[in-house]
Amino acid sequence: MSDVSKTLHLPKPALRNSGWQRSILHLDLDTFFVSVERQMDSRLEGQPLLIGGTGDRGVVASCSYEARKFGVHSGMSMKMARAMCPEATVIRGNSMAYSKQSDVVTEIVREAVPVCEKSSIDEFYADLSGMDRFFGCWQFSRELRERVIQESGLPISVGLSTSKTVAKVATGEAKPNNARQVSRGTERHFLAPLSIRKIPMVGAETYRTLRNLGISTILTLQNMPVELIQQVLGKNGVAIWKKAHGLDESPVVAYNERKSISTERTFAKDTTDGEKLHAIILAMAENLAFQLRRGDKLTACVTVKVRYADFSTKSMQRRIPYTAADHHLVPIVKDLLEQLLNKRVRVRLIGVRYSHLVGGGCQINLFDDTEERVKLYQALDRIRVQYGDRSVVRAAGLEARTIGRANPFNGGPPPLLAHRHQ
Ligand SMILES: [Mg+2]
Secondary structure, three states: OHHHHHHHOOOHHHHOOOOOOOOEEEEEEOOHHHHHHHHHOHHHOOOOEEEEOOOOOEEEEEEOHHHHOOOOOOOOEHHHHHHHOOOOEEEEOOHHHHHHHHHHHHHHHHHHOOEEEEEEOOEEEEEOOOHHHOOOHHHHHHHHHHHHHHHHOOOEEEEEEOOHHHHHHHHHHHOOOOEEEOOOOOHHHHHOOOEHHHOOOOOHHHHHHHHHOOOOEHHHHHHOOHHHHHHHHOHHHHHHHHHHOOOOOOOOOOOOOOOOEEEEEEEEEEEOOHHHHHHHHHHHHHHHHHHHHHOOEEEEEEEEEEEEOOOOEEEEEEEEEEEOOHHHHHHHHHHHHHHHOOOOOOEEEEEEEEEOOEEOOHHHHOOOOEHHHHHHHHHHHHHHHHHOHHHOOOHHHHHHHHHHHHOOEOOEOOHHHOOOOO
16 A cells, blocks of 8 residues: 555646646658558559568568558568458568658758657657747648658658647547647547557557456546556556656657667787677677667668777778668678778777667568568567577677687677676
8 A cells, every 4th residue: 555655646746737838749651661662653552552571471561551441450460461451462661762761751850840859760759849939830830741741752640739649649640641739738638538559658468458457548547546557557557647648748859860879899819810800790780789679779870890900990881771680780780891801900899880770660670571580589689688688699609709718808708698607
């Protein structure tokens, strides 16, 4: 009981009117992959479309509204989707084209708004607070939407409200290809009749739990005491309860192309052993890729750095389509290293960086992947979560460990298996 009473007061301060009004705009391209495909081939207009891995073992990454009518959804096996919608055109995803169009839209939005967060390849938040004095935010939002459509040729929906959560739900209600405003004071009323599934935080598991309690609309959640939801869902319950009331103070975080993750390694003894360097950089590339997936991030730029014994440093970078998949990233990292290595000069340090990060949408890794490959990634990542980043490496990475033992770097084991035997 004491636990519950302690948290009883938690959400209440947030319910008070803070007097601070935010205007948050959410923008979401409609069936983005499908729209880009239709832009490239207008014959696909109005047709049921399935995009993803095209083999029987592939997975649906995205599908058109026409295909959704047949019960198809993303994440489903391509085989099942084809069976449910035999007349659908099946297209293997083209991440290069989608990344390019994503960049086009990013530029348009970023130029227009004071603070822009690119939350995924096809989704943005903008903080328009304070713009009211000069323009109406709602008018501005609709004009921005029109501009994106005109300049990119892609349909996009937008939602304007006082928080990220309500703005995103508003976009969902506006879809397809429309705009929706939920003004201050009407957030709760707007949310009330909607399914709890519309709350951005509610995933399949939470949805089931709440449904089992007989909760299906947000209104029911709104009318429940917060401590009850907390008892069932723990800390998440409080957050979900707040969202059900339209309360979300999370800020719009500016998207920065330099946002990156990186790792580097200095050798105790300078080396010219190319095989060893390749094995080590492979392990680094895989571990960073895992960190991307764990953070639900994609990268669009790979940089490899080499510092030589004379302290001169060279680096090379390559723009790539958004990905978080080892089999896309590793060959690029190895290729960049290959180009940087000067066989006769000893190497002091190597490093890898993934930048231009955006959140969300692991579907983009599904285009050429079989269900097995997707499951393999998931299984490897689960082990990594459970036993530490360095518990899984591929055979080529293991070589580095052996080599590392024979020629210890920095007096210790190489980084890739550091936790395994501790
Ligand atoms: Mg979208």
